Amino acid sequence: MTLRIAEIFGPTIQGEGALIGEPTVFVRTGGCDYRCSWCDSLHAVDSAHRHDWHPMSAEAVWDEVERLSGGTPLTVSLSGGNPAIQDFTQVMALGQSKGYRFACETQGSIAKPWFGALETLVLSPKPPSSGETVDWADFEDCIAATGAKTQVVMKIVIFDANDYDWARAAAGRYPDLPLYLQPGNPDVDPDLPIKTQDSLDRMLWLVEKVTSDGWFTPRILPQLHVLLWGNKRGV
Numbered sequence: 001m002t003l004r005i006a007e008i009f010g011p012t013i014q015g016e017g018a019l020i021g022e023p024t025v026f027v028r029t030g031g032c033d034y035r036c037s038w039c040d041s042l043h044a045v046d047s048a049h050r051h052d053w054h055p056m057s058a059e060a061v062w063d064e065v066e067r068l069s070g071g072t073p074l075t076v077s078l079s080g081g082n083p084a085i086q087d088f089t090q091v092m093a094l095g096q097s098k099g100y101r102f103a104c105e106t107q108g109s110i111a112k113p114w115f116g117a118l119e120t121l122v123l124s125p126k127p128p129s130s131g132e133t134v135d136w137a138d139f140e141d142c143i144a145a146t147g148a149k150t151q152v153v154m155k156i157v158i159f160d161a162n163d164y165d166w167a168r169a170a171a172g173r174y175p176d177l178p179l180y181l182q183p184g185n186p187d188v189d190p191d192l193p194i195k196t197q198d199s200l201d202r203m204l205w206l207v208e209k210v211t212s213d214g215w216f217t218p219r220i221l222p223q224l225h226v227l228l229w230g231n232k233r234g235v
């Protein structure tokens with residue numbers, strides 16, 4: 001079984017959501033069934049970049065994760081693109097036999113049996129500003145594919161008031177899923193610096209909106225890696 005890999009990098013810290021701050025190695029797959037207008041990882045989505053994606057065996061992926069982590073077990077973050085297009089059964093079996101844990105970031109459009117072996121499944125349904133439309137039946141198939149030990153969380157990116165209203169309705173559908181809100185980053189060019197004050201202003205806007213509405217369910221977090229490194233790749 002060959003995997004299409006855009007990049008493997010780390011150790012870094014998880015910059016988003018439930019596991020923020022946790023040391024991790026990222027495995028980023030190539031290819032996505034979505035085309036979000038504001039995607040910050042187009043190098044792993046757009047087929048114009050497919051020549052930079054590497055076909056790798058599960059063993060080769062695992063060897064690289066082990067090398068980067070110096071053989072010390074940590075949480076491996078599967079992201080992309082949409083990692084759910086591919087089959088991580090073997091990579092996870094190799095890692096878990098050595099005490100590594102696995103988290104996966106996906107939009108929730110494709111369910112896979114290997115979700116059942118994940119420690120953490122981060123579902124990030126896409127709000128209207130993305131230009132995509134969520135199929136909630138597919139989303140629920142993803143939840144149903146997880147196992148008893150899998151922590152399932154929802155992380156929603158918010159660019160504007162319309163996204164915010166949409167997130168409230170989406171959260172209402174899944175009251176049992178821990179919810180994380182993350183302000184959208186409109187400046188995703190890896191060659192340009194981010195506007196830090198603008199990022200903080202978007203974060204503040206979101207915090208003030210949630211608190212003034214008395215909506216006390218979500219946690220609001222920035223993309224910590226973007227604040228630290230901007231849009232640099234491989235961190």
Ligand SMILES: C[S@@+](CC[C@H](N)C(=O)[O-])C[C@H]1O[C@@H](n2cnc3c(N)ncnc32)[C@H](O)[C@@H]1O
Binds near residue numbers: 123186
């Ligand atoms: C690049 S995606 C890859 C995984 C999967 N395709 C997904 O969207 O969940 C990883 C995370 O980055 C978020 N993201 C992508 N572009 C973003 C942006 N411009 N600002 C904030 N978050 C963004 C996504 O919503 C997702 O939670």
Ligand SMILES: Nc1nc2[nH]cc(C(=O)O)c2c(=O)[nH]1
Binds near residue numbers: 012013014026
């Ligand atoms: N440090 C760091 N944290 C992240 N959390 C989600 C990421 C992603 O692109 O999936 C990401 C990433 O690319 N880097």
Ligand code: SF4
Binds near residue numbers: 034035039080082107
């Ligand atoms: S689903 Fe994720 S990887 Fe795919 S285009 Fe949207 S943000 Fe990018």
Ligand SMILES: [Mg+2]
Binds near residue numbers: 040041
């Ligand atoms: Mg990212």
